[in-house]
Amino acid sequence: MNLLDQAKQAVQGMAQAVMTKAVALAPDSWVPGGQPDPLMHSKHGLIGAPVSRLDGPLKVTGKAAFAAEFPLPDMVYAALAYSTIAKGRIRSLDIARAEKAPGVVLVMTHHNAPRLQPPPLFLSEEKAAAGDNLPVMQDDRIHWNGQPIALILAGTQEQADHAASLIRATYIEEDAQISIAAARAEGTTQSQFMGQPLHNESGDAEAALAEAPFKVDATYTTPRHNHNPIELHAVTLFWQGGVLRVHDAQQLVTHSAFTLSRVFDIPEEKVIITSPYVGGGFGSKSLWQHHILAAAAARMAGRPVRLMLSREGVYRIVGGRSPTEQRVALGATADGKLTALIHSGLTVKTPHNAMPEPFILPTRSAYAADNILLDVRHVELDMLGNTFMRAPGEAVGTFALESAMDELAEKLGMDPIELRLRNEPEKDPTSGLPFSARHIAQAWRTGAERFGWHRRKPVPGTVREGEWLVGMGCATATYPYYRMPGGAARLTLTSDGHVTVDVAVHEMGMGTATVQSQVTAERLGLSIDMIRFNYGDSTLPGLIMAGGSQQTAATGASILAAYDALKKELVALAGNSSPLAGLKPDEVGSRDAGLCKLDEPDRYDSYAAILGRARREEVRVEASPPPPLETMHWSMHSHGAMFCEARVNIVTGEPRISRFLGSFDCGRILNPKTAASQFRGGIIMGLGLALMEETQFDERKGRIMNANLADYHVPVHLDVPEIDVIWTDIPDPHTPMGARGVGEIGITGTGAAVANAIYNATGKRIRDLPITLDKLL
Numbered sequence: 001m002n003l004l005d006q007a008k009q010a011v012q013g014m015a016q017a018v019m020t021k022a023v024a025l026a027p028d029s030w031v032p033g034g035q036p037d038p039l040m041h042s043k044h045g046l047i048g049a050p051v052s053r054l055d056g057p058l059k060v061t062g063k064a065a066f067a068a069e070f071p072l073p074d075m076v077y078a079a080l081a082y083s084t085i086a087k088g089r090i091r092s093l094d095i096a097r098a099e100k101a102p103g104v105v106l107v108m109t110h111h112n113a114p115r116l117q118p119p120p121l122f123l124s125e126e127k128a129a130a131g132d133n134l135p136v137m138q139d140d141r142i143h144w145n146g147q148p149i150a151l152i153l154a155g156t157q158e159q160a161d162h163a164a165s166l167i168r169a170t171y172i173e174e175d176a177q178i179s180i181a182a183a184r185a186e187g188t189t190q191s192q193f194m195g196q197p198l199h200n201e202s203g204d205a206e207a208a209l210a211e212a213p214f215k216v217d218a219t220y221t222t223p224r225h226n227h228n229p230i231e232l233h234a235v236t237l238f239w240q241g242g243v244l245r246v247h248d249a250q251q252l253v254t255h256s257a258f259t260l261s262r263v264f265d266i267p268e269e270k271v272i273i274t275s276p277y278v279g280g281g282f283g284s285k286s287l288w289q290h291h292i293l294a295a296a297a298a299r300m301a302g303r304p305v306r307l308m309l310s311r312e313g314v315y316r317i318v319g320g321r322s323p324t325e326q327r328v329a330l331g332a333t334a335d336g337k338l339t340a341l342i343h344s345g346l347t348v349k350t351p352h353n354a355m356p357e358p359f360i361l362p363t364r365s366a367y368a369a370d371n372i373l374l375d376v377r378h379v380e381l382d383m384l385g386n387t388f389m390r391a392p393g394e395a396v397g398t399f400a401l402e403s404a405m406d407e408l409a410e411k412l413g414m415d416p417i418e419l420r421l422r423n424e425p426e427k428d429p430t431s432g433l434p435f436s437a438r439h440i441a442q443a444w445r446t447g448a449e450r451f452g453w454h455r456r457k458p459v460p461g462t463v464r465e466g467e468w469l470v471g472m473g474c475a476t477a478t479y480p481y482y483r484m485p486g487g488a489a490r491l492t493l494t495s496d497g498h499v500t501v502d503v504a505v506h507e508m509g510m511g512t513a514t515v516q517s518q519v520t521a522e523r524l525g526l527s528i529d530m531i532r533f534n535y536g537d538s539t540l541p542g543l544i545m546a547g548g549s550q551q552t553a554a555t556g557a558s559i560l561a562a563y564d565a566l567k568k569e570l571v572a573l574a575g576n577s578s579p580l581a582g583l584k585p586d587e588v589g590s591r592d593a594g595l596c597k598l599d600e601p602d603r604y605d606s607y608a609a610i611l612g613r614a615r616r617e618e619v620r621v622e623a624s625p626p627p628p629l630e631t632m633h634w635s636m637h638s639h640g641a642m643f644c645e646a647r648v649n650i651v652t653g654e655p656r657i658s659r660f661l662g663s664f665d666c667g668r669i670l671n672p673k674t675a676a677s678q679f680r681g682g683i684i685m686g687l688g689l690a691l692m693e694e695t696q697f698d699e700r701k702g703r704i705m706n707a708n709l710a711d712y713h714v715p716v717h718l719d720v721p722e723i724d725v726i727w728t729d730i731p732d733p734h735t736p737m738g739a740r741g742v743g744e745i746g747i748t749g750t751g752a753a754v755a756n757a758i759y760n761a762t763g764k765r766i767r768d769l770p771i772t773l774d775k776l777l
């Protein structure tokens with residue numbers, strides 16, 4: 001570890017100590033000093049109503065403008081040329097033909113690019129957003145195969161693409177570390193995630209395993225994955241009087257604006273990012289090199305620039321998921337009690353990022369076992385920096401853990417659901433914290449009943465329909481509750497009874513604006529059409545990323561904080577003639593476009609009357625919620641029980657999924673329509689993880705060989721069966737609105753549910769993803 005890393009760790013350690021002290025003083029509520037959010041119990045209002053997406057009509061009529069759909073006067077189009085070696089130096093770069101090509105305005109290379117600062121790496125500081133921390137086009141060095149070596153600006157996209165194809169480079173190659181086996185032979189490193197070592201140990205797991213009467217000890221492998229959101233990564237940007245304005249596709253507008261300001265060494269407020277609509281993100285829509293290069297080129301050319309990556313471009317410069325090799329070893333007594341739980345193994349990162357795939361995360365809170373050993377190590381390879389990809393850790397970690405649980409159940413001759421229920425922990429097995437709410441047993445029971453689990457034949461390979469072997473499998477889904485610090489929101493109440501919410505959050509297609517409008521309307525006692533929700537703009541309040549399935553909680557907490565500030569202001573404004581006179585802000589709540597005494601609703605004053613008497617056109621407040629102390633009081637997770645029916649063709653080996661059910665326990669469901677889409681979307685991505693997705697990485701050249709959707713397979717409609725989703729809808733008393741995250745949990749557990757169903761169908765245990773037909777023949 002270098003000095004800088006040591007210093008960072010020390011700072012994180014101190015922050016941890018301060019938080020721990022504060023936690024000891026905080027009462028038993030998500031808001032220290034406060035009560036559970038009353039909205040978690042509201043039964044008849046907008047919370048829990050299947051409100052259709054407010055942006056739906058704009059999307060289906062083509063009126064929602066995405067990042068590459070802002071036409072600007074005098075705009076030029078950008079294309080990138082990419083390196084074809086993994087490591088070394090550029091010996092020569094021939095740009096003469098490109099410069100003479102029709103329509104070309106600028107060819108930018110390391111020879112003429114402006115001097116830039118390296119982008120701060122995501123999580124290295126509060127507002128950092130970069131996927132890697134490399135300065136680009138600042139010298140002749142190549143760090144990965146696919147690194148941009150030239151950017152062309154031209155009058156049309158076709159002209160730019162053509163000119164990019166005319167660039168010729170020669171290289172002085174250096175030995176690159178691109179083979180996992182070769183790197184491993186030189187030694188592995190203990191991995192960290194968000195400043196903490198990926199290592200947990202209690203008791204003596206190896207000794208307990210050795211003594212266990214029943215055991216499983218197997219290795220599970222998952223390949224590299226790349227991001228494929230439908231909307232390609234794109235920016236349309238321009239410089240205006242020293243201000244960089246960016247139309248972007250973003251999951252973290254405020255972080256990314258800060259990061260760009262560092263790269264160009266300008267004040268933070270001189271970068272403004274807007275991102276009203278995003279066509280999928282899944283962890284990939286942070287800050288990558290195309291932002292930096294497009295902004296640099298726009299400054300050089302003095303013209304607006306549109307840079308939309310090609311699909312190949314997304315594979316070349318936007319990171320994906322690291323490969324993993326995971327050992328899961330389970331020891332159990334004859335009645336299915338786990339005595340040893342080992343989950344360890346190897347993944348990959350680069351020297352320029354901080355994202356080893358943290359596959360042990362789901363195992364930390366999964367099962368009661370006296371002896372636990374969890375560990376992730378990694379090797380560093382010269383390749384594109386990897387990144388967050390839907391449920392980083394849990395998506396592939398649950399494949400290994402939950403496949404192993406299925407294997408153990410068979411050895412014990414026990415139903416796999418029963419095995420899981422017998423190992424339900426009383427409290428978090430690694431942190432020792434109580435669970436904030438955990439109703440996974442109920443999710444299992446209701447799911448099993450609805451799916452018809454009792455019809456499953458425990459002996460594999462015994463159900464056949466024509467050419468197809470049929471099987472059922474199940475697995476646990478899990479994803480943590482997070483609420484990151486930095487939230488804030490602004491509320492403006494006007495005398496005509498409208499409320500405007502300003503908060504820098506994101507709409508990637510999950511229904512953010514819709515659900516938060518529901519939350520605001522119900523909190524303020526207004527109808528939803530009185531709410532205007534402004535988001536997707538780095539100049540708005542709040543540092544809230546659409547990541548970690550935490551945007552809903554972080555935004556809802558910010559709106560609640562602003563609401564409390566608004567009540568305070570209104571009670572003060574109400575005056576002595578108000579029915580509210582003499583009341584304290586926490587004695588009042590909202591109903592019917594006004595405030596009332598909580599236990600005496602007839603003592604009511606409308607917002608319009610309060611503002612009218614005070615001769616105010618509007619009241620405006622901005623506030624931040626308390627720090628996320630709840631996550632230090634409790635072990636907080638969304639839970640789920642996944643059920644899969646798979647068919648495998650006895651002639652071709654082709655696997656097909658015929659039915660799927662996700663039974664979820666994610667706290668209060670705020671909008672069943674948008675939540676169901678999140679669950680289904682996650683499960684569909686999980687089917688891709690189980691059966692199709694695999695980045696082909698050439699270990700001789702370090703190049704991604706299938707950088708397109710013809711060769712990198714994701715599920716299409718014909719691959720997706722009927723997917724049923726249900727939920728417990730039991731509020732979590734320790735979260736805003738009683739809700740926990742729903743965005744990522746769907747991809748977790750799905751890989752194992754599929755693998756376990758395929759085993760039940762065929763008797764073939766596939767421990768290596770994706771499960772393709774060649775492995776089943």
Ligand code: MOS
Nearest residue numbers: 282283390547548
């Ligand atoms: Mo997610 S991988 O936190 O967008």
